[in-house]
Amino acid sequence: MTLRFTLLGDPVRHSISPAMHRAAFEVLGLDAEYVARRIRPDEVGPVMRSAELAGGNVTLPHKLRAARALVEPSAAVRATGACNCWWRRPDGELAGDNTDVGGLDIALSRFGFQPQGARVLLLGAGGAARAAVHALLEGGASSVEILNRTSARAHGLRDGAIAHATDADRVADAVRVVAAPYSGATYDLVLNSTSLGLSSGDPLPFDLDRDAVRGRFGAAFDMVYAAGETAWVRHARTLGIRVTGGLDMLVGQAVLSLERWFPGRAAPFEAMREAAAAELALRRGPDPGDGSSVV
DSSP, X not given: OOEEEEEEESSOTTOOHHHHHHHHHHHHXXXXXXXXXXXXXXXXXXXXXXXXXXXXXXXXXXXXXXXXXXXXXXXXXXXXXXXXXXXXXXXXXEEEEOHHHHHHHHHHHHHTOOOTTOEEEEEOOSHHHHHHHHHHHHTTOXXXXXXXXXXXXXXXXXXXXXXXXXXXXXXXXXXXXEXXXXXXXXXXXXXXXXXXXXSTTOOOSSOTTSTTTTTOBSEEEESEEOSSOOHHHHHHHHTTOEXXXXXXXXXXXXXXXXXXXXXXXXXXXXXHHHHHHHHHHHTOOSSTTTTOEEO
């Protein structure tokens, strides 16, 4: 019997997840299919509980709603309040995880960046930022400063991280909301978790070339991935900042998702990355934002 998996989101037109998972199913010889499905917020729970589905992934803007549909949320889901991967248990109930957390771990490792002791400036305070804060703190980051257009949302992210932490005092000390990088401070990493860069007309999520911050970042990571590179990745590179985009994080979370659906099977990372890169290359066109996405 063919097992059916789906990606739920809005929009999903540019998703390359189906190409990745189909490549993995072929390599592993699995009788399974994976499609992307655009749905409304009120459809998230009912679609996830549909008997025809064995599981799937969730992307913007439905990750918080997906978490509420689970009977068995993982520790990462409980810590972040967001679910991007779910599957049906033998009893028919839904279990789920936030593999964005582990996906970021994989991507940072491949980038050669170790969070232990790092000082990080985090751009954004949405679902991707929740995963980033959890991953960075679990990795031993010494501080995470949240810079977001809406201060209240950034404070909500910080409060949630503290509320779900096993060491609330440490998180309260490490995570701060800022209106701008602290004067004179240096950062080991600046991480973009916003959706800026999805479209060619988007402004940069943060101007790394301002006099006040020039030369203060050791590395940059853009969770947005695109056909080619995002404007922010190109911007960082022109300034001599070591930088990478979000493709490895996308592949990493997909690898971990597949291993949740098929316990005991090792997902083929390189085959999935090759399929993802090939799919992105097909979408390279006159609009640099075409085919862009955020994990």
